């Protein structure tokens with residue numbers, strides 16, 4: 001008779017379900033940022049749209065300040081510590097990705113995380129340089145720096161969106177929908193316990209109030 005103590009231990013796979021992974025402030029941050037960056041970009045060339053360009057530019061800076069703080073104190077998948085990985089890990093991920101073997105991540109994947117950091121850095125650079133030239137008295141090199149940062153930001157956004165689509169295709173999941181609903185297929189222990197909806201409402205009200213105050 002076979003000895004049951006020698007039988008291989010098969011760990012049961014925890015069941016997956018649609019669970020909450022992106023809190024409301026992260027989602028509000030993301031879509032307000034998309035709106036503000038797109039609006040600032042579209043209104044950049046005309047004097048007539050200057051109010052929108054500057055107001056939306058300052059909005060991106062407010063959003064950056066929020067995201068910096070939320071990266072330290074926010075919910076699990078929003079924290080920098082949850083997704084920022086060293087270059088060696090990112091490189092290993094890139095190699096797996098090239099062979100279409102990149103593992104799925106419930107939060108940002110190691111490569112996407114670096115794109116997120118680049119987007120945050122370039123948005124901040126574009127916003128700060130725009131702020132410094134807003135009075136019209138700034139040296140030419142600063143205006144050029146603003147344009148350069150903005151162009152680099154647009155190029156990085158293009159890479160970001162392609163990366164989101166590619167990753168979604170590879171793992172047969174809709175990441176854009178997840179950024180809207182906050183939900184992804186995952187195990188219960190990967191879920192976040194609270195949505196922080198109240199803070200999301202405060203963010204929307206603060207931005208609307210800011211736009212109103214700038215009239």
Ligand code: HEM
Nearest residue numbers: 026033034037107108109112116119157161164175176179
């Ligand atoms: C329509 C265009 C866009 C789509 C469809 C899109 C979609 C997404 C998705 C699905 C994620 C989550 C990625 C993941 O699951 O790891 C994400 C994250 C992010 N996106 Fe976009 N994005 C768009 C445009 C932008 C723009 C214009 C910016 C501006 C800089 C931006 C900045 C970010 C940032 C900073 C994050 C990280 C969110 C966080 O952790 O707080 N995205 N985006």
